[in-house]
Amino acid sequence: MLLRHTPKEIKQRKALTINPAKTCQPIGAMYAALGIHSCLPHSHGSQGCCAYHRSTLTRHYKEPVMAATSSFTEGASVFGGQANLVQAIDNIFTIYEPEVIAVHTTCLSETIGDDIPQIARKAEAEGKIPRGKYVIHVNTPSYVGTHVTGFSGMTKAMVDYFSKSNGKKLDQFNIIPGYVEPSDMEEIKRIAEVMGVRTVMFPDTSRVLNRPQTGKYDMFPKGGATVQALMSTGDSLATIALGRMASGAAARALDTKCKVPCEILDLPIGFKATDRFVDTLRKTAGINVPDSLSEERGQLMDIVTDMHQYFYGTKVALAGDPDQLISLTEFLVSIDMWPIHIVTGTVSKDFATRIREITKGVPHQVNVSTPGDMFLLHQWIKNDPVDLLIGNTYMKYIARDEDIPLVRFGFPILDRIGHSYFPTLGYRGGMRLLEKILDATLDRKDRDSPEESFELVM
Amino acid sequence: MTTSIFSERKDQVHRKGEQPFQMACDRESLAGAVSQRACVFCGSRVVLYPIADALHLVHGPIGCASYTWDIRGALSSGPALHRLSFSTDLQEKDVIFGGEAKLYQALVELIDRYEPKAAFVYSTCIVGIIGDDLEAVCKRVAEEKGIPVIPVQSEGFKGNKRAGYNAACRAMFRLIGTGDISNISPLSLNILGDFNLAGEIWIIRNYFERMGLETVANITGDGRVDDIRRAHGAALNVVQCSGSTMDLAKMMKEEYGIPFIRVSYFGVEDMAESLYSVARVFEDKDPEIMNRTRALVKEELQELYPQLAKYRESLTGKKAAIYVGGAFKAFSLVKAFRLLGMQVVLVGSQTGTEEDYRELYEITDEGTIIVDDSNPLELSAFLQEKDVDIFVGGVKERPIAYKLGVGFCDHNHERKEALEGFIGMLNFAREVYSTVMSPVWRFVPRRELKKSRRAATESKFEPGIAACSSQA
Structure with a gap:
């Protein structure tokens, strides 16, 4: 019992997050920045932040993840990180030669109040930014929002820094x-x-x-x-x-x-x-x-109809990010499964309302928490058990302790491959999700069926 | 091919044989470098977190807690409180108005719920900046709850991992000396600098037990607060992993007069020598201990060597590269590879000292590249230049090796097999063999390129030779 320390009774917690269903902004900004060609993400803060984000992304994607850091020291924390960032920009363009440096801040540089655009202008004035190369930035204080906010911020920075209109529409x-x-x-x-x-x-x-x-x-x-x-x-x-x-x-x-x-x-x-x-x-x-494409949809619907009796009334607990959870909940409800415990670590205004709306036909009480953590989710499960878990790798503790099958979905997945190669979006992605859900639930049924009702054909 | 090195970093790379040994290190990383290093908090967290019956509360924004949630497989034979992630999850208003109230509340809540033996409160960057008085909050809670509540001064920006080790040592030092030592054997020791990855400390404890020695405290693998409180009752501190707990050994020597010795449990030579050096310390008190130790080593080696032979046969002549956190581990790895008939062509660390690098210089062959605080670009260039067969490193190095088509062994916290002890040498050999000799490398572009080059130069009438060598 890895989580033997999780009690069934739920007490209000005010000052404490246990087993988070989120992480901090900068990693989201780093992930988004990796989606620009020839871009080196840059973490303006202590070395540790950058190392942690790179390690986590590496564990998830099993790929080299490159990012530089301003390597803050005590001095930088007192006098500001300008010198570090200017030097970093110079070094990066000299040695690594990216097209773009995408700077994100950290709680440290935010709190000491570094002004990134001003520092970038200084670097430019000093000739540290070669012609035709770019430094973009987003503010990602770790004490505001979550990894989703950081991703959103860096994506918006791409618009702020690059999007241009010359008045002539392109066919795209x-x-x-x-x-x-x-x-x-x-x-x-x-x-x-x-x-x-x-x-x-x-x-x-x-x-x-x-x-x-x-x-x-x-x-x-x-x-x-x-x-x-x-x-x-x-x-x-x-x-x-x-x-x-x-x-x-x-x-x-x-x-x-x-x-x-x-x-x-x-x-x-x-x-x-x-x-x-x-x-x-x-x-x-x-x-x-x-x-x-209609045929792809038809194939997805074919799986749904072929297997629908196995979906009915399957109780599911979910943890993840708001965007994923809204659509996933809708999908599960539409095939007659019952998502009954839903937790995200990210604060999202309309999240609970959307989930309530989507699950209003579910004939069971539905718990939603934004923000919530996996400790709370586990407590809910102890009080009202489920048949299936869907979420990131950290859910495996609950899966093991409560002996519930887990479908890995979301971020991060640190212990399985496939997610970066096979989609869960679109009709085909839907087919893959259903395959995973059915594999998990039917394997469990096979394992748990008494001999007399163990079935060959399902 | 050209190897990109920042000009400022030139004196942090040494090629043995090219010039007299000189190496700059213990230097702050260059801003803008893709450094593989981490921060103070990281150093403290990895050292303390294996103490399984303590509460570990991260005071800071959520990231610091998320990224260190059970990432290091430090096994516990009992409680597993250390595998949960506790954070004060600081928000903007806490940063503005201070996080002390929240910290107090979180501590009280957690101690009431879990009744831990002690609590460690980790400071993060932000806490250092907003100036929360951790010491005061911890003191208040300790008085109210009657358990040690210890602040760990691990603000990330206050140095690198090494500074974090020091903060962790200072935190543990506050526990030491508070337990009852009346019934501790004179033939006793503490194990320092082993984190029980893949159950390694259990192997080592078993050796000491067979030698007739009592282990008082595991510091910190499978560690317990009450054991650490009585650690000052041990006759000897046995310190592995030079960086992480050496400071604690020094403090204990000064305060309690406990001698310490440096050991390494990796590889046959170092493992045996470690046991002998421990035995020598106790020879006065127990004249038979050396005989028992010799018998132990003999027994283990008799079991090990025949099994190693087959790996050695296949691995002889293969080339290895090493890039690890602390340099001390690298010494043992160099020797371990030598035992397998392999050659180390690159060795480096994140946090080595000049003394460490000098020792590496002494034990490596001509032409070996020695490097401090490297980055992926350098590492990948060196790997290609030296045409290595295996790279030993940590999480961030693994995909680089694989992308290049090079075997890999995690000798860091993601190792899944015990690599310490005599049995660990066998596991290591098996792991090295399984990756170096894996057939998958025959199908990746690097080897195919090599194969086609070879096929072009070798006689087409001797296909057997070409086929054999292409399997290399």
Whole structure:
């Protein structure tokens, strides 16, 4: 019993988070920045932050994750980190030669009040930023928001720094994919391509954090949104943003800055949310949905109908990020499963309302907490057990202690592979999610069935 | 190929044989470098967290707690309070108005709930800046709750990991001397600097037990607060991992007059020598101890050597690169590879001292690259230049090795096999063998490139030779 220290009785906690269902802003900013081609994320703070973020992203993606740090010392913390950042910019452009340095702050540099744009201007004035290269930034104090906020902030910074409009519209659409896997970004691009829509995706971590074995170490892999593509987003016909929390801010900024109209949608997890995405793409681009995509949808529906009796009444506990949880809950409810305990570490205003709305037909009490932690989730499960857990790797403690199957989904996944290569978004992603859910629940049924009711055909 | 080194870092890289030995180290990392180093907090956290019946509360924003939640497999044979993640999760208003009230409340709540034997409160960057008086809050809670509540001064920016080790040692030192030592054997010791990764401290304790020695406190693997409180009753401190707990050994020597010796449990030579040096300390008190130790080593080696032979046969002539946190581990690894017939062509660490690097210089072969505080670009260039077969490192190094098509062994906190002790040498050999000799490398571009180059130069009438060498 790894979590033997988790009691069943729930007491109000005021000053304390136990077993968080979130982490801090900078890692989200770092992940987003890796979705710019030839960009070196830069952590303006102590060395540890950068090391932790790189280690966590490395454990999740099993890929080299590059980022530099201002390596704050006691001196920098007293006198400010300007000298460190100017020197860092100089060193980075001299040795690593990226196109872009994407600076994010930390709680340390935020609290001492470093002004990043001012420091970047100073570096520029001193000739430390070569022509045609860029330093962009986002403020990511760790004591505000979560990793989702940091991701959203860096994505918006791409608009703030790069998006330009020269008044001449290009035949392309922007897609902001949200805080999802590289495989999901690839899948979204594929769907757009199948529909014949030209897109610019940002950030785009596909082929950055799910790249092939090449026998070479490329500091800057070939994936990622190029600076040129990012600049062109201001002339796109429209923006489709997936996930309100992660992508909404950038989409709205682009609308304000370059008058590119936007549609902010839920992440396309499951057939309903994917339908909305495909339909929006269809309407905005004025095209028809090709047969091949309709067939994909049909295949997903085929699995749903074939296996629906196994879904009914399956009680599920979920932990993760708001954008993912809203769509996932909708998907589960639409196939007759009962998500009854739902926790996110991220504060999201309309999250609870959305979840209540989506689950109002579920004939069981539904617990929602924003922000909540996995300790609370575990306590809920002890009081009202579930049949399945869906969430990140940290859920495996609960899974083991309570002997409940777990489907790994979300961030971080530190102990399994696949998530960066196979999507859970779109119709195909839905099929994969269902496969995982059915494998987990039916394996359990096989394991637990008494001999007389152990079935060959299911 | 050209190897990119920051010009400021030139004196932190040494190629043995090219010039007289000189090495700059213990230097702050260059701003802008993709350093593999971590912070003070990280150092403190890894040292203290294996104390399984203590409460570990991270006072700071959520990240510091999230990233250190059970990431290091420090096993416990009993309580597992250390595997939970507790954080005050500081928010903006706490940063403005101070986090002391929140810290007090969190501590009280946690101590009431878990009744731990002691509590460690880790300070983070932000706490250092906003100036929360950790000492005062801890003192108040300690008085109210009647358990030691110890602040760990681990603000991230106050140095690197090494400073964090020191903060952890100072924190533990406050516990030592508070327990009853009346029934401790004169033939006793503390194990310092072992974190019980993959159950390693259990192997070592077993050796000492067979030698007739009582282990008073594990510091800190599978550690217990009450044991640490009586650690001053031990006759000897046996210190592994030069950086992490050496400061504590020094403090205990000064305060309690307890002698210490440095040991390493990695590799056959160092493991045996460690046991002998411990035995020598107790020879006066127990004349038979050396015989028992010799018998132990003999027994273990008789079991080990025949099993090592087959690995050695395959691995002879292969090349290894080492980049680890502390340099002390690197010494043992160099010797361990030598035992396997392998050659170390690159060795480096995040936090080595000049003395450490000098020792590495002494024990390595001509041409070996010695490096301090390296970065991925340098490392990957060295790996390619030296055409290595295996890279030993930590989490951030692993994917670099794999991307290049090079085998890898985690000798850091993500190791899953015990690598200490005689049995650890066998596990190490198996792990090295499993990665170096893995057939997967035959299919990756690096080897295919090599194969095609070779095929072009070798006689086409001797396909057997080409095929054999391509398996290398």
